[in-house]
Amino acid sequence: MSFNSGNKNVNDMIIASKNNRKNAKDFLKWIESSRLKVLHELDRGAFGVVHKVRWYKRNYTDTVAVKFFHDDREFLREFTNIHRMIKRCSSEDDTISEKNLVHYYGATYDYDNEEYGIVMEYYSQSSLSNYLYKKWKKIYWEERLKILRDISYALYILHDQDLVHGDLHSGNIMIDDDKDDPNIAWIGDLGFCREEENEKKYDGFRGVMAFMAPEILKELPYSKKADIYSFGCIMYHVSTNRAPFYERAHNRRLMRQISEGLKPTIYQDDEIPSCFESLMHQCWNFNPKNRPNACTLYNKFCDWIDDDERFEDVKWDTIKPVKKSDYHRETNYMSQTWIF
Missing domain, CATH: 1.10.510.10 (Transferase(Phosphotransferase) domain 1)
Structure with a gap:
């Protein structure tokens, strides 16, 4: 295993998501926080804060949204539900996004604030x-x-x-x-x-x-x-x-x-x-x-x-x-x- 999220359940879901993916896009990754730069806050809720984030990939950068969680248990609950949703709703012919469901890239961990985060597609007009x-x-x-x-x-x-x-x-x-x-x-x-x-x-x-x-x-x-x-x-x-x-x-x-x-x-x-x-x-x-x-x-x-x-x-x-x-x-x- 080339990554370690610090949580066995998260590790297992990421591995299963990649191994059982139905198309080239719909699977969850572990994204190191060193590749992410927080730009500014987008929204705030009872369970966490959503930020606009720049993701530095190998050959280019991408803009994504990341929801950071105050509570590890809440993160695990939501990540588990998202993993199940992708497994059931993804198909060989259409990605999750093509079915009008927000695309999820995976998870990360902010070591400074000690918070897990879920990385997802960024949408220009917000909500x-x-x-x-x-x-x-x-x-x-x-x-x-x-x-x-x-x-x-x-x-x-x-x-x-x-x-x-x-x-x-x-x-x-x-x-x-x-x-x-x-x-x-x-x-x-x-x-x-x-x-x-x-x-x-x-x-x-x-x-x-x-x-x-x-x-x-x-x-x-x-x-x-x-x-x-x-x-x-x-x-x-x-x-x-x-x-x-x-x-x-x-x-x-x-x-x-x-x-x-x-x-x-x-x-x-x-x-x-x-x-x-x-x-x-x-x-x-x-x-x-x-x-x-x-x-x-x-x-x-x-x-x-x-x-x-x-x-x-x-x-x-x-x-x-x-x-x-x-x-x-x-x-x-x-x-x-x-x-x-």
């Missing part, structure tokens, strides 16, 4: 949340539909392998409109990705409350249809440029209200096509069994992109997002662990 806020004047309906098409396709890939994302929200959808690529959106933060639950395994839940399905807040098992509910919240954000429940404190009261069926507010002057709004409400159906599946969503967005007459009257109009000062001071769109 969907940032993209909507910064470029709302330039985002028309055709592009909104393409973003949702890409997300629904990635969800289909995960669900087809009996995996759930487990923490789907606008902050972990990566956007890059600079690539020479027909795709624009990729699902990231796949460290929570896991097998669909048949029974509740943990006390509490992890994620962003405002994007969580009612049944999860009732401590029921996490299913594919919980991801679909979260997708409906992303549809809301994409169509209104308002994060769900921006005007409310994200506390136990909101948790209870969502569990009882409260949905994000749609105002009368929101320019949302009726067909789009109807699909969004289907994703929010209180009964998970009545929500559409990811394949149905993907096909619907493909149809709308090919025949967008119903969006003709509104696709050149944009909705100005609320100011950050309009957000309730107790909103929290950072993934975290909630204990009941």
